[in-house]
Structures are given as C-alpha cells and as structure tokens.
Amino acid sequence: MSRIGKKPVPVPAGVTVNLAGANVSVKGPKGELKFVLTDQVIAKMEEGAVKVDPKDKTKLARSAWGMSRTMIANMIKGVTEGYSKTLEITGVGYRAAAQGKTLNLALGYSHDINYPIPDGIDIKTPKPTEIVITGIDKQRVGQVAAEIRDYRGPEPYKGKGVKYAGEYIFRKEGKKK
Structure with a gap:
C-alpha cells in the first residue's frame, strides 16, 4: 500500500481540477498545468479533493499510484503558490x-x-x-x-x-x- 497514494489531494478555493479520463488539468490564479495519468491508476473527485486509486494489485500499478498523486499535488501547489x-x-x-x-x-x-x-x-x-x-x-x-x-x-x-x-x-x- 502506498502511504502517499492513500491521502486525497485537497483542492483549495480558486483552483479547478478537470478529470477527463486519463487527462488531468489544473487551473489556478497563476496558470494552467496538464498531466496524463498512466493506465494503471484512476483519479476521481471526492468531497472537494482528488483521490487516486490503483486499478489492480500489480507492482506497476502500486508504483504509479504514489507518483500520480504527487504529480497532481505538485500541479495544485504550482498554480496557487508557484x-x-x-x-x-x-x-x-x-x-x-x-x-x-x-x-x-x-x-x-x-x-x-x-x-x-x-x-x-x-x-x-x-x-x-x-x-x-x-x-x-x-x-x-x-x-x-x-x-x-x-x-x-x-x-x-x-x-x-x-x-x-x-x-x-x-x-x-x-x-x-
């Protein structure tokens, strides 16, 4: 289990996150960033936060899980603070x-x-x-x-x-x- 991947990424006010399949786009006061998730993970919005889950229990899916969550968190921080x-x-x-x-x-x-x-x-x-x-x-x-x-x-x-x-x-x- 990924300890980082389990945590949902909170979305602050003024930031919009669009999840369209594997494409994630984050828009905030400083600009817009895009990221394409791997096929091994799924991202969804839950209670004002982005939650990333692996599709299955394979080693590849578990390794991509924490990385995908961190990439989304870095994009949100980038468009708010830089x-x-x-x-x-x-x-x-x-x-x-x-x-x-x-x-x-x-x-x-x-x-x-x-x-x-x-x-x-x-x-x-x-x-x-x-x-x-x-x-x-x-x-x-x-x-x-x-x-x-x-x-x-x-x-x-x-x-x-x-x-x-x-x-x-x-x-x-x-x-x-």
Missing part, C-alpha cells in the same frame, strides 16, 4: 545578469554564456552573484536550475562555481609541501 529555486555564484569575476529573455553568465570562460530563458520560467538576478528561478511547473524550474548549474558546477578546492542556495560543498585540502 515554485522557486535560488542559485549562488562564487568566484572572482563570476556574475549573472538577466536581460530580457536571456540570462548572461560570466563564469570564467573565454566567452560569456547566453542562456535563453524558456517560456513559463521567470529568472531574476537581485545581485550579480544570485539567480532566482520561478515558475509554476516544479519539474521545469528544477531542470532550468540544473542546466544553469551545469555550466560551472562548484569545485571542491576553492568552492568556485554555481551552486544551489544552502547546498553544502565538501571541501578538499590542497597539495602539501
């Missing part, structure tokens, strides 16, 4: 600047990196060493943050590079004489 990730840049001369639909990154390479900001994602740079990524889709916000971090991940000796806010970088000791 998601945000913060990246920190450490290093001399390393900086970022959001200009229109591109993010300009200077990360110690011989050239600047121009990252095109995808639709549905908002990137702000309150400080030259801080990047705030916001959006309603949790997966896309995390994917954009990971792509930006991949340009220059933090290194273990001086800690230079792009890291998530609050991320611990294991530091190594340098060469000894």
